[in-house]
Amino acid sequence: MDGNTDPRWDRLIRDGMVHGSLYYDDQIFQEEIEKIWFKTWxxxxxxxxxxxxxxxxxxxxxxxxxxxxxxxxxxxxxxxxxxxxxxxxxxxxxxxxxxxxxxxxxxxxxxxxxxxxxxxxxxxxxxxxxxxxxxxxxxxxxxxxxFVFGSMAAEGPSLKEHLGGAIRTIDQLCDNSPTGEIEISAGFLQHRTRANWKFILENECDGYHPAFVHSSIFSVADSAIGDLYGDKAVAVTRAFGNGHTEVDPRPEFRRRDVPMSWFGTTADKLPDYTRQMNEAYGEERARQIMIDGSPHVMIFPNLFIAEIQIFVIQPVSANESIQHSTAIQFKGAPDINRRLRQQTMGSVGPAGFLLADDTEMYERNQRGLEIREPEYLFLKRGEHREKRDEDNHLIGHSTDDLPSREIWKHYRALMEAK
The missing domain is CATH 2.102.10.10 (Rieske [2Fe-2S] iron-sulphur domain)
Incomplete structure (x- = not known):
């Protein structure tokens, strides 16, 4: 073993398994602040x-x-x-x-x-x-x-190098605006949760839980989103490297071949937005953008773009975090922006189910780690069916643990760095 390697990490992070203390140990949390939050973008x-x-x-x-x-x-x-x-x-x-x-x-x-x-x-x-x-x-x-990023490190990769392949998802988001720009102007809601920030980080691209945790809101809203996370789904998870992960539902939306299906509506119900998109991109390109929709991507360590809203993760302590959430607004598109705000309020607002469901799971997970056996959490779902896409990014089924495994791989590299 390399004499400069901290032997803790061989014990704490194994192939497809992570030690429970990574979510509750105060010393590890302080190291994360120094080695992740104050060194990366x-x-x-x-x-x-x-x-x-x-x-x-x-x-x-x-x-x-x-x-x-x-x-x-x-x-x-x-x-x-x-x-x-x-x-x-x-x-x-x-x-x-x-x-x-x-x-x-x-x-x-x-x-x-x-x-x-x-x-x-x-x-x-x-x-x-x-x-x-x-x-x-x-x-x-x-x-x-x-999107403004900061790093406390005097030297290191540029922002574009850090984002790597995940740049495509930010471009995808902005392309859904007829002006090519988004605005963050709707105001933030702050959700405090008694859970470690990494439970939130992993959950954002975990496609295994929605069919169960969010079944109530899917049924009440008569939503087709649940179809993206079933065992027959064609949506995929993807790892871009550097800890960035996504659930990519575009294969499902392309199979449906219906513009604005990603938003739970049809193009004729948003005539002004559809006209603006056609004028901005041409009808063929606009149609493809409106079929593919907005991305579902977790930019390590704290920016989650969730199709219609963004979440920003703030670590407070080893067992406490804050999520800042707001509706995305497409610059110059008032008709869809109104609906973006309404759907955000309905899903993650004070009376919304979506974030309440997730927060309940985070806090139950955190409490569960007080039970010290088994020591390790098991993250091997889908290992046998990982493959590479045309850009050489690892992909898996939408319900696989691929995002968590890749997050932990990057996490370990940052924590072991001198």
């Missing part, structure tokens, strides 16, 4: 959330509070929400528009590009170099089609 927000100069929203990078700002120069900044004087938050507003932030404790004031502008009673700071006392920033910031 993490989704923070969308450019449309700060459309105007001096707009800001409060966000997080892992557990760390961040201000996403469009500064006075029109540039996107990710500022750490901590005054360098005594550590107080310089802003407690959820969103707004301001060119400066003033710490409420001792009135240090900062430009929205991070520089220290002034402090109260400046005569007490004679000779101090203000240029060294600005707000800290997320080390690297990049965006792709409006």
């Amino acid at each position: 993490v989704y923070v927000g969308h450019e449309s959330e700060v459309p105007e100069t001096n707009d800001f929203v409060t966000k997080t990078l892992g557990p760390m509070p961040v201000l996403m700002v469009r500064d006075r120069h029109g540039e996107i900044q990710l500022l750490l929400n901590r005054c360098p004087h005594r550590g107080n938050a310089v802003c407690v507003q959820e969103r707004g528009n301001r060119s400066r932030f003033t710490c409420p404790y001792h009135s240090w004031t900062f430009a929205n590009s991070g520089e220290l502008v002034n402090y109260a009673f400046p005569e007490g700071y004679a000779g101090v170099d203000k240029t060294k006392l600005g707000l800290s920033k997320v080390t690297r910031v990049e965006s792709y089609r409006g």
